[in-house]
Amino acid sequence: SGRALPGSKARHSERKPASPLGVASHPRDLEGTISLHRDGYAFVTPDPALPSGADVFIPPPFVAGAMPGDRVRVRVRPGSRADRLEGQVVNILQRAHTSVVGIFHRDVRGDYVQPLDARLRERIRISSEGQAKPGKPSRHRVIGDQSRAHTSGDLDGMVVDVELTRFATGVAPAQGRILEVLGRRDDFGVDVEIIIRKHYLPHRFSESALAEAAAIPAAIAEAVLLDRRDFRSLPIVTIDGESARDFDDAVLVRPLAGGHFELQVHIADVAHYVQPGSAIDEDARQRGTSVYFPDRAVPMLPLELSTNLCSLRPHEDRLTMSCLMEIDAEGKIVSHELMPGVIRSAARMTYTQVNAILEGDTALRHEFAPLVAGFEAMAALQKVLYAARMRRGSIDFDLPEPEIAFDEFGLMRSIVKSERNIAHRLIEEFMLAAAETVARHLRAAGAGRAGDPGAPNPAEPQAGGVAQPRQAPRQSIVESVYRIHEQPELKKVLDFEQTAAAFGYSLGLGPLPVKQMRVGGRSVSIPQEGKFRISPRHYQRLAEKVAGKPEERILSFLMLRSLKQARYSANNAGHFALATDCYTHFTSPIRRYPDLMVHRILKSLLASEQPPPDLRSRESLEPKCRRCSEQEREADDAERELMDWKKVRFMEQRLGDEFPALILHANRDGFFVELEDQFIEGLVPASALDDDRYYFRSATQEWIGERSRRRYRLGARLTVRVDRIDPVRMQIHFAPVPAP
Known part of the structure; x- marks a missing residue:
C-alpha cells in the first residue's frame, strides 16, 4: 500500500549554504560524493560532513570528468561568494557506475552515443570492437512486443545501454561498447527501460534469490503457529487502491466501553520469509524500496513473496506482525501489545468501496453487511486520531495529487486530481498510530534496559490528545531505525517569510535571529541557527489560515519547499511535520527495506534475543539508514522523471x-x-x-x-x-x- 506520510517527501533539491565561520581559508583536501547539474557545475557532499553541514561547489571547468555518484577528492578553497565553499576535483576515488543509457548516432568520425542524462553533456565514442558489425544482429527489446533483430544499419537513433570502457578525463572523451539495444525512444515501454537504467535501479533478481523464493513452501507449518496469536476468526480487512497487488497491512476497529476503541494493525511478516544474509535479502538490500511506475512496478521482493506469500490476500492464512492499541476518546493510546500473529483477511476492500459504504451506498452496504459496523467504527476513530494529531501541532498539507490515465500505447490520455477520501484518511491515521507505537516501544524498552529510571513504560499513555513541550528525544541501547524529520533551516524559513509577507501572511515567529557580519569587505546576514526555534504548529496555523483561499496552492507549495526531507537514521531526532519526538516506518516491509529492519529488531526484542549482528549497534545501523534514504530519493526521482516524460509527450500534441x-x-x-x-x-x-x-x-x-x-x-x-x-x-x- 503506497501511502505518503505528512512531511515525508519534500520533492525539491536542498543545497546547504556554507557558513564562512569555522572554515579554513587555506586549501584543504576533502573526500565525498559528487552530484552534477545539467548546467555543468557540481556539488560534493563531504564524508564526513563539515561542521557547517555545507556542500562544496565545483565550477564546470573543475569537474574533471566525474560522473554522478562518484566518490571524489576535492581541493577546497574560499569561494567567490561569502556564503559557500568552492573547490576542484583532483582525483576520482571510486566510480559509482560503469554504464550509461543514450541515443546511438553515426557520423563521419565514427559511432557515438549521446547520453540521455542531461548532466552528462559529452558524447561517448563507441570503440571499433564495440560497434555492431554489418549484418550482425543485435537484440532490440520492446516492452509489450516480441524481441526483434536489427542490423547495424538500423541502430541510428536507437536507445542503447553502453558499458564505459574508458572514462572521460576532462581532455579525452569517454569510450564504450553497446550492452543492449532498448528500442526507439517513442516505442511503448522503452521510456520505463530508460529510466530504470538512467537511475541504475536494480531490476533483475539474482537466480539464487528466485530459487530461494520458489523453494519457500506455500503452506504454513503448524509449528510456525505455536508462538503466534491467532486472529483468523476476526473480520480483519485490507483497504487499498484498485490496482494494488501487494497488500502489506490489514486493520480492524472495535468500539470499547467509555468511548474507547481497539485498533488492530496487522503487517505482513516479511522477516519470517526473508532471512538476513539470504540471496533474497541481498537483492532487497540493494534495492532498498520498490519503485512504482504508472504501468509497471520494480518490486523490492520477488513476486512470489510480494504478491503471494507475504501479501495479505483475502481468505488465505498469512503471517503478520501485529500491533494492538487501545485508544481513548481523546486520541491517546492508553495501552498496546505487539506480537507475531496469523490472520485470514475477510475481504480485499478498495478505498472507493469503503468510501461509498460510509456515504450510504445501499448495494455495497448489503454486499458487505457483516463488515459495515467495523467501517463505521473506523471512520469514528479516524476523526478522533486526526483531531488529536492536529491538537499536538502536526502539519497536514492536503495538496492535490495528479492521477494520470493512459491509453493502450502507454501515452497519457488525461490528468485529473486524484481523490483522497475518508478511506484514504483512516488508513493513513491507523498506519501513523501503529508506526509511532512501535517506535516508542523500541525506544522505551531500550532505555529501560539501560537502567534509566525515567524511561517510559511501553504501555504508558502516548502524546495524542495534547501538545507537549519539545524535549531532546531519548536514546536507547536497543538500537533501531527511526524516520526523522528535522527542524527547517533558518535560511529556508527566512525566504518563505519574505514571500508570505507579500501575500499578507506570516508564520508568526516574531523577530528572527540574524547577525550582520563583515565578510570579504561585504556586509552579510548570518542566520543564528542556535537561537532559532520553530514548531510545526507555526506551519499548521498558517495552513489553516490559507485553506480554501486563492493563495492556498502557492503558499502550501512554498511551505513544503521550506521543510527538510524526512530521512532514516539510527539517531532519533523526532519528526517535525508529525509533531512527535519518536517515529519510525513499520507498516510496509514488502516495499521498504527500513521497515524490514525494524521488524527484525522488534521480533528479536519480543523473543528476548539479540538482533542480527548488523543491526545491533548505531555504528552499523547508520550507514544502512543513510543508504536507504539515498535509495528512497533515487526511486522518487525515477518515478517523477518518468511522469515528466509522459507529460512532455502529452504536451507535444x-x-x-x-x-x-x-x-x-x-x-x-x-x-x-x-x-x-x-x-x-x-x-x-x-x-x-x-x-x-x-x-x-x-x-x-x-x-x-x-x-x-x-x-x-x-x-x-x-x-x-x-x-x-x-x-x-x-x-x-x-x-x-x-x-x-
Whole structure:
C-alpha cells in the first residue's frame, strides 16, 4: 500500500549554504560524493560532513570528468561568494557506475552515443570492437512486443545501454561498447527501460534469490503457529487502491466501553520469509524500496513473496506482525501489545468501496453487511486520531495529487486530481498510530534496559490528545531505525517569510535571529541557527489560515519547499511535520527495506534475543539508514522523471494550445508555471516576455515591465500558450497570452 506520510517527501533539491565561520581559508583536501547539474557545475557532499553541514561547489571547468555518484577528492578553497565553499576535483576515488543509457548516432568520425542524462553533456565514442558489425544482429527489446533483430544499419537513433570502457578525463572523451539495444525512444515501454537504467535501479533478481523464493513452501507449518496469536476468526480487512497487488497491512476497529476503541494493525511478516544474509535479502538490500511506475512496478521482493506469500490476500492464512492499541476518546493510546500473529483477511476492500459504504451506498452496504459496523467504527476513530494529531501541532498539507490515465500505447490520455477520501484518511491515521507505537516501544524498552529510571513504560499513555513541550528525544541501547524529520533551516524559513509577507501572511515567529557580519569587505546576514526555534504548529496555523483561499496552492507549495526531507537514521531526532519526538516506518516491509529492519529488531526484542549482528549497534545501523534514504530519493526521482516524460509527450500534441496557469517560482531565467487542473509544470523563459522590456526583482521574485509596469509574480494567474517542447531535456516552454 503506497501511502505518503505528512512531511515525508519534500520533492525539491536542498543545497546547504556554507557558513564562512569555522572554515579554513587555506586549501584543504576533502573526500565525498559528487552530484552534477545539467548546467555543468557540481556539488560534493563531504564524508564526513563539515561542521557547517555545507556542500562544496565545483565550477564546470573543475569537474574533471566525474560522473554522478562518484566518490571524489576535492581541493577546497574560499569561494567567490561569502556564503559557500568552492573547490576542484583532483582525483576520482571510486566510480559509482560503469554504464550509461543514450541515443546511438553515426557520423563521419565514427559511432557515438549521446547520453540521455542531461548532466552528462559529452558524447561517448563507441570503440571499433564495440560497434555492431554489418549484418550482425543485435537484440532490440520492446516492452509489450516480441524481441526483434536489427542490423547495424538500423541502430541510428536507437536507445542503447553502453558499458564505459574508458572514462572521460576532462581532455579525452569517454569510450564504450553497446550492452543492449532498448528500442526507439517513442516505442511503448522503452521510456520505463530508460529510466530504470538512467537511475541504475536494480531490476533483475539474482537466480539464487528466485530459487530461494520458489523453494519457500506455500503452506504454513503448524509449528510456525505455536508462538503466534491467532486472529483468523476476526473480520480483519485490507483497504487499498484498485490496482494494488501487494497488500502489506490489514486493520480492524472495535468500539470499547467509555468511548474507547481497539485498533488492530496487522503487517505482513516479511522477516519470517526473508532471512538476513539470504540471496533474497541481498537483492532487497540493494534495492532498498520498490519503485512504482504508472504501468509497471520494480518490486523490492520477488513476486512470489510480494504478491503471494507475504501479501495479505483475502481468505488465505498469512503471517503478520501485529500491533494492538487501545485508544481513548481523546486520541491517546492508553495501552498496546505487539506480537507475531496469523490472520485470514475477510475481504480485499478498495478505498472507493469503503468510501461509498460510509456515504450510504445501499448495494455495497448489503454486499458487505457483516463488515459495515467495523467501517463505521473506523471512520469514528479516524476523526478522533486526526483531531488529536492536529491538537499536538502536526502539519497536514492536503495538496492535490495528479492521477494520470493512459491509453493502450502507454501515452497519457488525461490528468485529473486524484481523490483522497475518508478511506484514504483512516488508513493513513491507523498506519501513523501503529508506526509511532512501535517506535516508542523500541525506544522505551531500550532505555529501560539501560537502567534509566525515567524511561517510559511501553504501555504508558502516548502524546495524542495534547501538545507537549519539545524535549531532546531519548536514546536507547536497543538500537533501531527511526524516520526523522528535522527542524527547517533558518535560511529556508527566512525566504518563505519574505514571500508570505507579500501575500499578507506570516508564520508568526516574531523577530528572527540574524547577525550582520563583515565578510570579504561585504556586509552579510548570518542566520543564528542556535537561537532559532520553530514548531510545526507555526506551519499548521498558517495552513489553516490559507485553506480554501486563492493563495492556498502557492503558499502550501512554498511551505513544503521550506521543510527538510524526512530521512532514516539510527539517531532519533523526532519528526517535525508529525509533531512527535519518536517515529519510525513499520507498516510496509514488502516495499521498504527500513521497515524490514525494524521488524527484525522488534521480533528479536519480543523473543528476548539479540538482533542480527548488523543491526545491533548505531555504528552499523547508520550507514544502512543513510543508504536507504539515498535509495528512497533515487526511486522518487525515477518515478517523477518518468511522469515528466509522459507529460512532455502529452504536451507535444498540444503545441499552440492555451491553458490557465499559476506562477509557482521565479528566477532570472524566467518563471515556472503549473497548468491549473493539469498538474503540468513548465518554464516561461524571460525571452518569451516580448511585449515590453522586463527586469527581475529578486526581493519579491517578480518580473516587471519597464513601460507597462505589468507584473508576473508568485501566485499570479495567467493564460499561457504551449510554445516549445524539448524532449531531450524534458522541458516544456510556455509563452504568456496577452489579456484581451
